[in-house]
Amino acid sequence: MAKKGLSLFERYLSIWVALCIVAGVLIGQYIPSIPKFLSRMEYAHVSIPVAILIWLMIYPMMLKIDFSSVKKIGQKPKGLIVTWVTNWLIKPFTMYLIAYFFLKIVFKAYIPENLSTEYLAGAVLLGAAPCTAMVFVWSYLTNGDPAYTLVQVATNDLIILFAFTPIVAFLLGVSNVRVPYDTLILSTILFVVIPLTFGYFTRKRVIANKGIDYFENVFLKKFDNITIIGLLLTLVIIFSFQGEIIVNNPFHILLIAVPLTIQTFLIFFIAYGWSKVWKLPHDIAAPAAMIGASNFFELAVAVAISLFGLTSGAALATVVGVLTEVPIMLTLVRIANATRGYFEAHK
Numbered sequence: 001m002a003k004k005g006l007s008l009f010e011r012y013l014s015i016w017v018a019l020c021i022v023a024g025v026l027i028g029q030y031i032p033s034i035p036k037f038l039s040r041m042e043y044a045h046v047s048i049p050v051a052i053l054i055w056l057m058i059y060p061m062m063l064k065i066d067f068s069s070v071k072k073i074g075q076k077p078k079g080l081i082v083t084w085v086t087n088w089l090i091k092p093f094t095m096y097l098i099a100y101f102f103l104k105i106v107f108k109a110y111i112p113e114n115l116s117t118e119y120l121a122g123a124v125l126l127g128a129a130p131c132t133a134m135v136f137v138w139s140y141l142t143n144g145d146p147a148y149t150l151v152q153v154a155t156n157d158l159i160i161l162f163a164f165t166p167i168v169a170f171l172l173g174v175s176n177v178r179v180p181y182d183t184l185i186l187s188t189i190l191f192v193v194i195p196l197t198f199g200y201f202t203r204k205r206v207i208a209n210k211g212i213d214y215f216e217n218v219f220l221k222k223f224d225n226i227t228i229i230g231l232l233l234t235l236v237i238i239f240s241f242q243g244e245i246i247v248n249n250p251f252h253i254l255l256i257a258v259p260l261t262i263q264t265f266l267i268f269f270i271a272y273g274w275s276k277v278w279k280l281p282h283d284i285a286a287p288a289a290m291i292g293a294s295n296f297f298e299l300a301v302a303v304a305i306s307l308f309g310l311t312s313g314a315a316l317a318t319v320v321g322v323l324t325e326v327p328i329m330l331t332l333v334r335i336a337n338a339t340r341g342y343f344e345a346h347k
């Protein structure tokens with residue numbers, strides 16, 4: 001299989017990511033009018049500009065889905081089982097244990113008790129919200145099966161609706177956790193339903209008019225860099241919103257990042273290793289591991305702000321999740337691509 005990442009954007013993606021994060025923080029610090037203006041374009045805790053950019057990231061992958069193949073997903077349930085068990089029976093609880101160990105014990109001398117509790121709450125919110133939108137990007141970068149990834153994400157969205165609140169309430173010992181269901185519903189519509197619908201009708205129309213060969217070898221190539229550009233612009237906007245929080249808490253950010261980083265690698269290798277043991281093809285194994293490793297940070301940030309406030313430690317912890325996620329996930333993408341030969345090809 002030809003190696004992905006030969007374009008300028010993909011070859012130096014880590015550098016572009018770092019530059020965009022810095023640019024976002026600087027904009028938030030020195031041109032606050034920009035994030036202030038963008039913050040007005042928000043509905044149900046979801047930034048509409050960010051939603052549009054995520055849509056641009058996802059749309060190219062939706063174009064690649066052969067919808068006739070979606071019907072056959074039920075014949076290959078193992079990838080879904082790996083995703084469901086890792087995300088809902090393992091990830092939230094390992095996140096709590098790892099975060100508690102570091103924030104409450106190892107770093108006890110450096111973090112006040114009340115703040116460590118809030119940081120722990122933010123970590124739990126991240127751990128209970130597996131990725132919804134960005135996983136399409138990670139799947140794309142690892143040559144994942146787009147049809148299978150779609151089903152993995154769609155079923156996760158349904159499980160979130162029922163499992164997120166009780167898991168968070170149980171782990172935090174809080175009985176009045178309020179989840180913004182309008183955020184969940186809107187995010188599902190924006191990040192799955194809309195790009196899926198447009199991708200379906202675009203694919204159908206282009207193939208009908210020009211043929212499958214034109215669609216795969218000419219039309220799809222027009223979108224080669226759209227996903228990466230959307231990712232970079234999304235980072236600029238997100239970090240322009242959080243620039244002041246990041247600048248004012250540099251040391252605590254490093255401390256919070258430690259358990260989040262360990263958790264991300266742990267969950268990735270649990271799902272990835274399990275997929276290997278079950279002899280899943282790489283284009284199913286890689287996305288299955290990526291979904292659990294990355295987080296639905298839009299939801300985690302929204303819930304943290306609604307429960308604890310914009311300037312709370314919980315909100316900061318979820319922002320650190322955003323800060324660490326992209327560089328770490330790009331590292332996992334490299335690991336997944338480098339180990340492709342250890343997995344079976346898709347049958």
